[in-house]
Amino acid sequence: MATRLKDIAQDLGLSVVTVSKVLRDHPDIGAETRKRVLKRMKELNYHPNLAARALVTGQTWTLGLVVPDLLHPFFAEIAKVISTEIRKHGYSLLIYSSDEDPELEAQEIRQLLARRVDVIMVASAQWTLESFRQIEEQKIPYILLDRSLQGLEANFIGVDDEAVGALATEHLIEQGCRRIAHIRGPEVSTAVGRLEGYRRVLASYNMTPMPGHIVSLGSSGDSRGERGGYDAARKLLATKPRPDGIFCFNDPSAMGAMRAIIDSGLRIPEDLAVVGCGNLSFSDFLRVPLTSVDQGNEDIGKRAAALALNMARKRSPMRPRAELIAPHLVVRASSRRMAPKK
């Protein structure tokens, strides 16, 4: 059906090998021959069969990416950046969305193994290390994105989550908040780290979270956390004393929380200051523009792409390395209670 090297070779009275060499810019080919071959390739609209090539070379020129939710702008951006960066070097990206389901994720990783991708990247919802042991067994290089796993010494690229929590909490304190609550995420490293940073800063100010002031984002399934943030904030608003500042695990949950606050007739930031994390592109357009910790989404994607390309080329495994990205705060109306200090 599709044109093959053989067709071109026959047309031109050459051998398949010669044509193959032209295809790959092999040096020892006569200028005239090369020209003829290239011309014929163009005429026939020839595309080399990458599956066949992969079978011989062992390289698929394909990378794999598994994220928990491709619709979440954070992961969408990472996917987009990686895809764009690696394309420049001839690689393509298989993308899977695991829906935060460890079983689905494991299945997707198995797919990636069967497809012999050159590098696997995962933002994992996994509880166990089994999937990663399997990857290691096949000697396929892999990178953990955003979320690290206990007991797994692997390449990791993500934000410094403790710094995220610290930054947000410190900011709220500076804005005069004294009863700072936290809406925490699920049991993955990001949520744990942010909680840790929050606790650490409070402690350093001799403060301590009041009872009921750390509440969990329920796993509301498909949603990114808007619903969970709403519900969590309702709980917080019912506590006494009421918090005067909330650090939310991420921006969607912060959006939900802000809605709950506004619905209850309170003002942001006067009655309650809110800080999120992710600095999503629409933060500026919300009812109250949202202060958020920026985790350098694009940076994460770019570094992941660069590392992956590096690993795809190297045959010898390198020592796993963790790249922690420093977060920074973007202050907007949702937390601005003091005049900016100079």
Add this chain to the structure above:
Amino acid sequence: MATRLKDIAQDLGLSVVTVSKVLRDHPDIGAETRKRVLKRMKELNYHPNLAARALVTGQTWTLGLVVPDLLHPFFAEIAKVISTEIRKHGYSLLIYSSDEDPELEAQEIRQLLARRVDVIMVASAQWTLESFRQIEEQKIPYILLDRSLQGLEANFIGVDDEAVGALATEHLIEQGCRRIAHIRGPEVSTAVGRLEGYRRVLASYNMTPMPGHIVSLGSSGDSRGERGGYDAARKLLATKPRPDGIFCFNDPSAMGAMRAIIDSGLRIPEDLAVVGCGNLSFSDFLRVPLTSVDQGNEDIGKRAAALALNMARKRSPMRPRAELIAPHLVVRASSRRMAPKK
């Protein structure tokens, strides 16, 4: 490196063929043999090499998707839904983000051809039909998503854009708007269709767009249209008479437009009603919750997946078919100027 059929066959004193048959659940295999083989496969953590299989069968079990901007929630949702749907049937998805660049898109389509994916899906930023002629030449089935192309008789799945424009415009008229402006999108079928619907409804009410009341979203590069919407709205606000309603090409541009309106001290919807399109998940959380035309994102993804699976199986090409999805309006505060009629 990785385990092969041959390894398992040797271990068990069987032929490769027999093992291969077990792998594919071929009926005529002894129960005992099957059990032994499966056991050994599990032990060795065997994954069939799909590249090798693809070479023989001509099927890659891979579908390709090209979108203009994976970070745009509309396309992110389509990508996610398709990926999720096809996985159930053993297919994986290669995703590319073309950045609205026809040249990049053409390149990505060429990649997909080289990779012999079973079906190609494209939300195209193309001006010419060349890429699609190439796809046709290779006899790879393809589906156009969201945007159709003039003169190309192809499978298409997307919203009925004229209906989108009509729905939005009619709604604004019902809300008492009399000078309805339109912020139109770039020169692709979606923008053209929505403009057409807008014009048609105005005409049916014996209205006509005032001079300067149709303004173009500039191509502000990477952005989804927030910036373009802002700039476009500024232009509209400077016209006399000023519009009292704006139908925006999509939600991001509507967000930008609303910001411009608020910045200029006008009220939404009292002074100016705004309607967007896309019904993105955060529409509810904006400064003024945004009325938007829902184009059935999930539905588009599901139908695309179903059609693609169908095409991947069939060897015989079917007649191209267009599936138009009927949009519906989601009314929120940004346009609600009248009490709901009963």
Add this chain to the structure above:
DNA sequence: TTGAAAGCGCTACCAA
């Protein structure tokens, strides 16, 4: 500078 032979891991076909 060119090409013949071998083989990548798997499946299709047909014979035992």
Add this chain to the structure above:
DNA sequence: TTGGTAGCGCTTTCAA
């Protein structure tokens, strides 16, 4: 029920 042979389209190696 099992397996030998051939071959998918390409690259690698080595000889001409």
